[in-house]
Amino acid sequence: MDLAVYARIKEAIRTLLDINLDHYKDEQMRRRLDSWLARSGSASWDDYFARLKKEPAELTKFRDYLTINVTEFFRDFDRWKSVKESILPNLLKESLGMRALGSGVRIWSAGCSIGAEPFSFAMLLDELAPQRKHYIWATDLDRGALAKAQAGGPFTTEEMQNVTPKQKEAYFRPGGPPYFVNSNIVRKITFKEHNLLSDPTETDFDMVVCRNVVIYFTTETKDMLYRKFHAALRPGGIMFVGGTEIIPRPQEIGFRSTGFSFYVKV
Numbered sequence: 001m002d003l004a005v006y007a008r009i010k011e012a013i014r015t016l017l018d019i020n021l022d023h024y025k026d027e028q029m030r031r032r033l034d035s036w037l038a039r040s041g042s043a044s045w046d047d048y049f050a051r052l053k054k055e056p057a058e059l060t061k062f063r064d065y066l067t068i069n070v071t072e073f074f075r076d077f078d079r080w081k082s083v084k085e086s087i088l089p090n091l092l093k094e095s096l097g098m099r100a101l102g103s104g105v106r107i108w109s110a111g112c113s114i115g116a117e118p119f120s121f122a123m124l125l126d127e128l129a130p131q132r133k134h135y136i137w138a139t140d141l142d143r144g145a146l147a148k149a150q151a152g153g154p155f156t157t158e159e160m161q162n163v164t165p166k167q168k169e170a171y172f173r174p175g176g177p178p179y180f181v182n183s184n185i186v187r188k189i190t191f192k193e194h195n196l197l198s199d200p201t202e203t204d205f206d207m208v209v210c211r212n213v214v215i216y217f218t219t220e221t222k223d224m225l226y227r228k229f230h231a232a233l234r235p236g237g238i239m240f241v242g243g244t245e246i247i248p249r250p251q252e253i254g255f256r257s258t259g260f261s262f263y264v265k266v
């Protein structure tokens with residue numbers, strides 16, 4: 001697709017879906033759009049956009065494709081092992097002296113997709129400190145993904161591969177596949193439709209988790225987002241990034257690396 005066509009498509013996507021593709025890596029997005037049009041069966045982008053205006057279900061599918069909401073519970077299991085064995089226990093200890101009696105940790109799952117990530121935290125916190133009241137803020141711009149999260153699923157067998165039989169028994173409805181987390185777990189999360197690129201954020205988090213979201217963004221946008229996450233954390237709070245992601249020159253933002261995928265706000 002040439003740049004003039006891309007400019008026109010970007011404008012149409014901004015109008016129809018309120019997604020600004022200027023923040024996304026150009027070449028990768030153009031390739032993705034080409035292959036989507038080829039698979040759609042429409043002869044041209046004009047035909048496809050005319051169809052999108054008439055078919056809300058197709059619009060949802062297109063939004064899902066653009067925002068890419070692949071996920072699973074305890075994604076990159078070894079990192080979650082560190083979360084359970086050292087990161088969360090430390091944060092739980094630190095927060096004791098900082099917050100009101102009985103309250104727990106504050107976690108923001110940014111780009112939470114259909115909820116597997118915030119639900120993973122809810123399970124671990126229930127295992128580690130069930131008596132305390134934790135706050136998990138889970139945000140995404142994809143309304144369809146959030147609706148699924150708020151319904152507790154459905155989740156596929158692949159998405160469940162790192163869930164232990166004990167967790168399945170304790171935190172999921174009986175039966176499946178497909179699987180649904182039970183309403184006690186859903187109730188522990190505050191879901192919100194939220195665009196990372198433009199909406200204001202809550203603050204004073206012990207941990208911000210943004211995994212497999214910024215990979216699609218330009219270097220400038222990534223930098224802007226890591227500064228935003230830094231501002232949302234309390235000093236000493238932890239930034240948890242995706243398995244293949246790194247924050248380049250973290251010290252310039254005010255982070256110090258503390259093991260693969262983890263940074264502490266200094």
Ligand SMILES: C[S@@+](CC[C@H](N)C(=O)[O-])C[C@H]1O[C@@H](n2cnc3c(N)ncnc32)[C@H](O)[C@@H]1O
Binds near residue numbers: 070111114145197242
């Ligand atoms: C690949 S999923 C990652 C899900 C989860 N964090 C994980 O690692 O399993 C990426 C998510 O980022 C969301 N996303 C993309 N751009 C976003 C934006 N500008 N604001 C908020 N969420 C966004 C998508 O809707 C999608 O659900």
